[in-house]
Amino acid sequence: MRWTLKPKPSKENVEALQKALQIDPVLASLLVQRGVDNYDAARKFFRPSLDDLHDPFLMKDMDRAVARIEQAIANKENILVYGDYDVDGTTSVALMASYLKTKHSLVYTYIPNRYDEGYGVSYKGINFALENDFTLIIALDCGIKAIEKVAHAKKMGIDFIICDHHRPGAVIPDAVAVLDPKRDDCTYPYKELCGCGVGFKLIQALASKEGKTAHDLTEYLDLVATAVGADIVPIDGENRILTYFGLQVINNNPRPGIKAILNQVEKTELTITDVVFLVAPRINAAGRMKHGNYAVTLLAEEEPDKAENYAAEINDYNLDRREIDKQITEEALQQIIDNNEQNCLTTVVYHQDWHKGVIGIVASRLIETYYRPTLVFTRSGDKLAASARSVRGFDVYAALEACQDHIEQFGGHKYAAGLTLKAENYEAFKQAFEDVVSGTIDRTLLTPEITIDAQIDLKNITPKFYRILKQFAPFGPSNMTPVFMTDGLVDTGYGKCVGEDKTHLRLTATQPNSTARFVCIGFSMGDKYDLISEGKPFKAVYSVDENQWQGNISLQLKLRDLKA
Template sequence: MVREWKLAEPPKEEYIKELSKQPKVPQLITQLLAQRGVKTLSEARNYFRPTLEKLHDPFLMKDMDVAVARLTLAIEKGERILFFGDYDADGTTAVALYMHFFRSVYANVDYYIPDKYAEGYGVSERGVEYAYTTNCQLIVSLDCGITSFESIDAAQHRNIDFIVCDHHQVGEKLPNALAVLNPQREDCNYPFKGLSGCGVGFKFLQGFCQKHGIDPTPLWHHLDLVALGTACDVVPMVDENRVLCHQGVEYLKKTKKAGLLALFSTLKLNQKEITLNDLAFSLGPIINAAGRVAHAQYSASILSTDDPKEAKELALELNRLNGLRKSYDRQNTEEAIVLGEQEKDQPILVLYKEDWHKGVLGIVASKCVEHFGKPTICLTHSRGEITGSVRSTDNFNIHEILTACDDLLIKFGGHTSAAGLSLKEENLSAFKERVLANVNKKMNGKDFVSYRNIDLKVELNNLNISVATILGQMKPFGHENEIPVFLCENVKVSDVPRVLKDKHLKFKVVQEEGDQALNVIAFNQVDDLEIITTSTFDMLFKLEINEYRGSKTLQLNCIEIKKSKS
């Protein structure tokens, strides 16, 4: 794999000129905004103020009117409603959102989370059977359902209506549901396609409130769950997702939900200082752990409960399961890398071991992509089938490759860069051959390229606390609205670098003699010590404010170093 630094295309001059009309805004900031599609001062104000007024009309989504009408009818007739959620953080937060919302609206509801191992991905026939035996007349799927054709047909045959709330890619046909809420539909004109599954579910509830003139304020209080589900899924942090996450984090800081408070305590997170990173990298893994190694019912229960005692017990159990998940993750990754070394000349890695733990294969595949720099499919044997997870590299659509193997698969679903699948054991060899052939054809001998994306090339003397402060106001960051990465060329150290814990570097840099030296921290880059002490170098970094004992200083968080060409 080729690893390259990729500097973003310069923004249009007319955008910069327009944004520069705002006085006292550094040019560096106007350049960043223009690069991220901000063209006018009005759009800039919206970007920095992601308020609830910026949410789109839910009835712009295809089938929203049908879905709201059917939900209304169910409530008027006193029907029992089942919320069927996926087993990951996106799905379980969506279920919890619905359970909390309906406590004050309508009591005759229930939820169902499938067993990842016994039932697999999507709406299961066992779940439909549960709905039937508990006398449910309506099922609302959350973060799944778009490819669950047979199970949804089975529900229809039992006179159970179905509403799908999903965000995964849509195939050539839709399931036979009464309403399919999915902004990815080709016939859906909803202005934002990047909602999470929990986000689509939220829009359904927003539409319900809007239709009936219900004060949405109680719904806003559940944005803590929407932010959590969104942060834990691979969705773009732009448009509505910025609004939902920005507002949701503020509600998290004052939430009284017993389950979230118990998780904060177990993870030793300061509630008043919670960040989006905490959701993605602390809360997300512990919530997902249940579905990976046991049953996601634990996660749905803790997110839904109002009982502090139950929440505390569930938090301890989730923490135990997360430890178990880490153990499986470590062992299976080591074995996958050994297998990958044997096939590293192939354009894509299709790795199979019958005793791998199904629940961590997505993590294992991601680590193989990072290690080998090519798409990876990790498979194992589970309940008479081959099942597994797929992760891809930059700009390579793995969903297209799986679609071309549709006839060999029992089912599959996901995004362009991540997916899950299952197939019959006898089809494994044919599947591997076709995948290799299709990827070979698509790549045509070219190497996969991993890009280190760079926002702007800057001069050190243009960086200061004020710029860093404004950058902090560009949060929430995430996919498609990443933390800005800067390039500075021909820099040199101005002091003797310090080595911290035998692996980190701390030093000061200047570009020109007489410039004010800036602090740099370079984590896990001790191998670059010789480069920075023997030559000028180019450096990629993120701009930070380091606060210590009440004093704030500018700090460059170094990402990567290369010896300067000149």
């Protein structure tokens, strides 16, 4: 691990904020690091308000999208709500369809089949719309690159409204409206909405025509918060507001589909991290193992008993997914060894029988062992399909762009992408990808990095300190859980390896001449026991959280890494 201490923010700014808020200087420093450097910014940070959401009509084409939907409702047209099969796509479809059905009975949903249609807008989906007399398709979390498909639909008399958040290409589809904050010609103030967030802005705009505000739409925010967490978009600006209130809905009054999932995980108060690791994988499992329609059906269901049945079915898919991704990960790791590719700067592996629904997860798992840009391929029809994942700081989308002579189709983000290519181009692509990465990547990025917010002493960690720290949530990109480093630590003599297989480390840390002591837990850090044994001094990187045991709540340190 590389330990990188963030630069200290301006002393003047920290002191001014500390004085204005009457808080610990460490906390003031953390806020300034996050761009919260005055009283008003702090008020908005700690007290998010739906009133601070931007006017949806600031988004380019929003007026056109609203007018076309109002026309469709007035003319009793069939509307098809179309979205991708992942969490962002299925939550988007559930949100838009649920809202429109309160205004119009002729609303239906369509999720493409991962295996015979692939990602995004498909000709099969357009043909379905044509055969069933749909004259308007609202595409969510996809469509920004569907130039030919949108043109084809237009010839067939089918209009498109696109709500996307991915990077556009050089050409924008010829749709009635293209809502995408990342359009170069869109001046919308916040660029980092997920697909479901763009969908929410559209229903916010529609509701405003009836004199309603975002306060009247809070019931949809459990879906938006789930999508924000799952799609790993920054949790700042509008996303922070939407997630903050979405988590309140999830914890206090979730829709029956999400409540049914929560009943499976038996957790009372969910954080955004819990949503990412407990709720999102179950929603995703439907599209990975069976069909994304199952997730939409669950999320849009209004009857609790039916929702429980749907959630149980999806949980079974998730259990199957776990088994399969574990098996494929083992096979992929063995392939790297067999091909003697441990020292490459990329991981590119392929097997024709690997399950297409889990190759993205496998790519992430491989990065845990070989920390480098990774692609996992499988066969998909007469082509090969891959999921790409990257390491922090390296743009895998740009690397794929540099290899596009070997690729049929690709799309995605800086850190995650998907592509297809012809089988005969696989080896040439594999070499080209290795060449591009090795020629452009900063070698230090190939060592995992821990970014440290501040170096502190244990005495800084008080109940009041933690109470305020807790209010920094929801955490995520652009507002990560604060990470601290403390030097000169010693174990009080109770350190030991714990867990069934003794792979975790538990100890009680203190500093010389200090009365402060904290239980520390380091998951999968049992191999570092020798660093802390026999009173050896060590330094640690950690976050602060709560431990609940037999009704008692105490502060503990969640270790990220240790060094002598």
